[in-house]
Structures are given as structure tokens and as C-alpha cells.
Amino acid sequence: MNPVASSLLSTTLGAVFLGASLALGLVSSGLSIIFYFRLKHRSLLHFALTILISYFVLGTLNRDPMQIFDVGADPLNLRFIQVITAAGGYFFYRLVLSAFPPHASPSQLPVSFFKGFFFLAVFARVIILFSMNETTIRFASLTTGCFELITIAYVLSHPISTRSMQLNKAGCCLFSLGLMVYPLTRAGILPAMPSQKFGPLIMLGTLSVVSTVWLFALVEYARERLEEAEMASLKNMARAFIQLRDLMNTPLQTIEFSMSLLPDDFRKDNLPLERIDHALSQLRSVNVALAKFEKDVDWEQEDNFFDISEISENSPEKRADSFFNSQAPSSHLDLRESK
Amino acid sequence: MAAKILFLDDSEDMRALMGLLMKSKLGEDCLALDSVESLINHESEALNSFLAILDVNLGAGKPSGLDAYNWLKAHQFKGKVFFLTGHARSHPMVVKACETGAGVWAKPIAADIIISSIKKILKENEIHG
Numbered sequence: 068m069n070p071v072a073s074s075l076l077s078t079t080l081g082a083v084f085l086g087a088s089l090a091l092g093l094v095s096s097g098l099s100i101i102f103y104f105r106l107k108h109r110s111l112l113h114f115a116l117t118i119l120i121s122y123f124v125l126g127t128l129n130r131d132p133m134q135i136f137d138v139g140a141d142p143l144n145l146r147f148i149q150v151i152t153a154a155g156g157y158f159f160y161r162l163v164l165s166a167f168p169p170h171a172s173p174s175q176l177p178v179s180f181f182k183g184f185f186f187l188a189v190f191a192r193v194i195i196l197f198s199m200n201e202t203t204i205r206f207a208s209l210t211t212g213c214f215e216l217i218t219i220a221y222v223l224s225h226p227i228s229t230r231s232m233q234l235n236k237a238g239c240c241l242f243s244l245g246l247m248v249y250p251l252t253r254a255g256i257l258p259a260m261p262s263q264k265f266g267p268l269i270m271l272g273t274l275s276v277v278s279t280v281w282l283f284a285l286v287e288y289a290r291e292r293l294e295e296a297e298m299a300s301l302k303n304m305a306r307a308f309i310q311l312r313d314l315m316n317t318p319l320q321t322i323e324f325s326m327s328l329l330p331d332d333f334r335k336d337n338l339p340l341e342r343i344d345h346a347l348s349q350l351r352s353v354n355v356a357l358a359k360f361e362k363d364v365d366w367e368q369e370d371n372f373f374d375i376s377e378i379s380e381n382s383p384e385k386r387a388d389s390f391f392n393s394q395a396p397s398s399h400l401d402l403r404e405s406k
Numbered sequence: 407m408a409a410k411i412l413f414l415d416d417s418e419d420m421r422a423l424m425g426l427l428m429k430s431k432l433g434e435d436c437l438a439l440d441s442v443e444s445l446i447n448h449e450s451e452a453l454n455s456f457l458a459i460l461d462v463n464l465g466a467g468k469p470s471g472l473d474a475y476n477w478l479k480a481h482q483f484k485g486k487v488f489f490l491t492g493h494a495r496s497h498p499m500v501v502k503a504c505e506t507g508a509g510v511w512a513k514p515i516a517a518d519i520i521i522s523s524i525k526k527i528l529k530e531n532e533i534h535g
Binding site (some may be wrong): 312313314316317318319321322323324327328351354358361364366 | 420431492496
């Protein structure tokens with residue numbers, strides 16, 4: 068059994084911690100995958116893959132991060148871990164890019180800088196596959212540590228707009244910080260002793276915290292998407308109301324002109340005309356009441372809810388015309404038959 | 407006698423009623439046209455009028471009242487121009503119409519208001535012209 072797992076399972080508290088951490092990781096990555104299929108945002112899928120690979124890598128880790136220098140132990144296994152770690156790094160890189168796309172803000176760290184360090188870290192990992200020795204491993208660890216640092220700088224410099232992005236930012240920074248311990252220890256920047264003792268626990272703790280933060284981010288993201296959908300449907304409704312009102316205005320103007328053209332003596336004590344006048348003023352009130360929806364209308368959208376030509380085509384008069392026209396040939400036929 | 411009022415609207419009902427309204431209330435002829443194309447075809451008559459009332463939207467995919475306004479201005483139209491529209495004030499076409507500096511009347515507008523405004527413009531034209 069993995070030494071980290073076996074040491075945790077030896078105590079009740081440790082077993083609870085390990086179980087809770089794994090459950091958090093599985094729930095957050097599982098929910099991310101479900102959300103990905105619903106919402107189609109790539110960062111959701113990248114997060115799930117990053118977390119799952121990270122737990123897998125943690126399972127393969129030895130208690131002592133320095134033991135990886137013992138290349139003679141099992142070189143194939145070590146190379147396999149390098150490939151899996153690189154894949155995890157790649158999905159984390161994709162997660163950062165999809166969650167924090169390059170922004171025009173001058174305060175943001177250039178994305179090319181972030182990409183450059185990622186490719187340098189990948190290049191260093193590729194070197195290990197062909198030449199595994201202490202120097203290449205130290206170089207790969209150093210570039211990975213630098214990539215994690217640059218990631219923190221890139222993510223922190225991104226201008227955030229939503230609460231879910233803020234949580235995502237916190238998650239990415241914590242993930243980078245937690246995962247920096249191993250590479251920086253191997254690179255000789257951090258002392259070996261604390262990492263040898265607490266390294267795997269720090270990584271497990273990091274994954275648990277990041278999974279929890281991501282769960283909150285997921286809930287926030289879903290809430291924001293719901294709000295967006297609600298706003299969009301309100302805007303559509305407002306547009307439909309205003310378009311309908313606009314279509315009504317020309318016929319209303321026609322009635323208005325027609326009424327004013329009627330002779331005064333004809334209008335006098337004419338009850339039906341008074342009712343029409345009253346109905347007209349009520350329609351004007353409706354017109355005024357609908358004006359409050361104007362501010363919510365997105366005029367950038369070009370499609371119309373109502374096409375006046377379509378409405379005219381379906382008007383009762385047109386329907387009656389088409390009915391009689393369609394009846395005409397059969398009536399001719401009847402005449403011929405009667406002859 | 408040439409018409410003093412030019413009216414551009416794609417609604418047949420509106421054109422017929424505006425003509426009747428101008429004749430019965432002001433005793434003036436009205437050149438009522440349905441499109442920018444017919445406006446161009448009636449160039450000399452249209453440019454000699456004192457007042458142009460242009461519907462902003464002359465049908466989907468067709469040149470608008472704004473195109474008619476630009477055409478009139480490009481051909482040194484000296485008269486006053488008003489837009490008549492059923493669209494919301496915030497509609498991009500209405501916003502553009504407002505930016506021209508011409509008056510914008512919102513449908514439905516009381517016939518009395520239109521009549522009194524036109525009467526005033528024609529009177530000013532008689533004084534100055």
C-alpha cells in the first residue's frame with residue numbers, strides 16, 4: 068500500500084481525513100464533469116481531470132520526495148509518473164487558460180509569459196524521459212516550481228468580474244502553492260526535512276481545500292448562469308413587448324387620423340364613436356405602460372419576434388380570402404359535374 | 407399647384423389618411439409616397455415641398471426614412487423635415503433620426519398636434535418665403 072495512505076489509515080483521524088479528502092475530490096470532479104456536459108465550459112472538464120490526476124499522482128508518491136533521485140529503483144515506474152504528472156500539469160495549464168483567458172487589461176501578466184514557462188516545464192519533463200539523472204530531475208523540478216509561481220502571478224493579475232471567478236482564482240493559487248512544495252524541495256530551494264515529513268500531507272490538504280473551494284465556485288457559477296438565463300429571458304420578453312407595441316402604433320395612428328377626419332356633426336352624440344375614442348385612449352395607456360420595458364431591450368439582436376408580413380398573411384381577412392380561393396376550383400368542378 | 411407637404415410612409419392607410427387630413431384641415435395637397443425609390447422618381451416635386459414627414463422604418467430590408475433624409479439633404483432640400491415613427495425612442499434607428507436634429511414625432515400622435523405644427527411651418531414659409 069502507498070505509504071501515505073497506510074500512515075493515514077493507522078489512526079482514526081487520519082483515516083477520516085483521507086476519506087473526506089477523496090470524497091471531496093470525487094464529488095467536485097464528478098460535479099464538474101456533469102456541469103461540463105450541461106454548461107459546456109472547458110474549465111469544468113479541465114478541473115475534473117486536474118484533480119483526478121493529482122489524486123492519482125499523490126497515490127503513487129513515496130513519503131520521501133527526495134527518493135525520486137534513486138533512479139535505479141524502478142525507472143519505468145518513475146517515467147510513468149513523470150508522464151502522468153506532465154498530463155496533470157497540462158490539464159491545469161488548460162484550466163488556467165480557459166478560466167482566465169487573456170485579457171486586454173495592462174495590469175495582467177502577458178499570457179505568452181505563462182505559456183512560455185509551461186512549455187519550458189514540459190520540455191524539462193521530456194528530457195527526464197530520455198535522460199533520468201539528478202541534474203535533469205532538479206532542472207525539471209525547478210521549471211515546474213517556476214511555472215507554479217508564474218501561474219499564481221498570472222491568475223492574480225487577471226481582472227476578475229464574478230464571485231465564481233474569485234473562488235476559482237483562490238483555488239488555482241492554492242493548488243499552485245501546495246504543489247510547489249515537491250518541485251522546490253527537489254530543486255534544492257526548500258529544505259528537504261519538512262517536505263520529507265509533511266510533503267504528502269500538504270499535498271493531500273491542498274487537494275482537499277482546492278476541491279472544497281471549487282465546489283463553492285461551481286455552486287456560484289451555476290447561480291450566475293441561472294441569473295444570466297433569467298436576465299436573458301426578461302430581455303427577450305421586454306423585446307417582444309416593445310416590438311408588439313411598435314407594430315400597434317401605425318394602426319393606432321390610422322384610427323387617430325380616421326377619427327379626426329370625421330365631421331363634427333357626425334361625432335356629436337354618437338355613442339359608438341365615443342366608445343371607439345375611449346378604447347383608443349385605453350390603447351394609448353397600454354402604450355405608455357409598455358414604455359417601462361424599453362430600458363431592458365437589447366437592440367443589438369437583429370431577429371424579430373413578430374414579422375408584420377407574416378401577421379398580415381395570417382390575418383382573418385387573408386385567411387378568409389385563401390379559404391374562398393381554395394374553394395373556387397372545387398365549385399367549378401361541381402358546376403361541371405352538375406352539367 | 408405643387409404639393410407643399412411630402413409624406414413618406416410604407417402604410418397605404420397612413421398615406422391615404424394623411425392626404426385627406428392635409429386637404430380637409432389645411433386645404434393643402436400632399437405628395438404621399440411609399441418608398442425611397444418613389445421619392446427619387448418624384449425628385450423635382452419632392453424637393454420643391456416645404457415640409458417632409460418621413461416614416462423611419464419603410465419596411466424590413468428596404469431603405470429607411472433616414473436614407474430618405476440623407477437623400478433630401480444631399481439634394482439641397484430647403485424645407486423642414488420631421489420623422490414619424492412607431493418605434494421606441496431607444497431604437498437605434500430612432501436614435502439616429504434624433505441625431506440628425508430633425509423633429510421626431512412618435513406614433514400615435516394626435517392629429518391636432520400635427521395639423522397645428524404643419525400650419526405653423528407653412529405660415530413661417532409664407533412670411534419668409
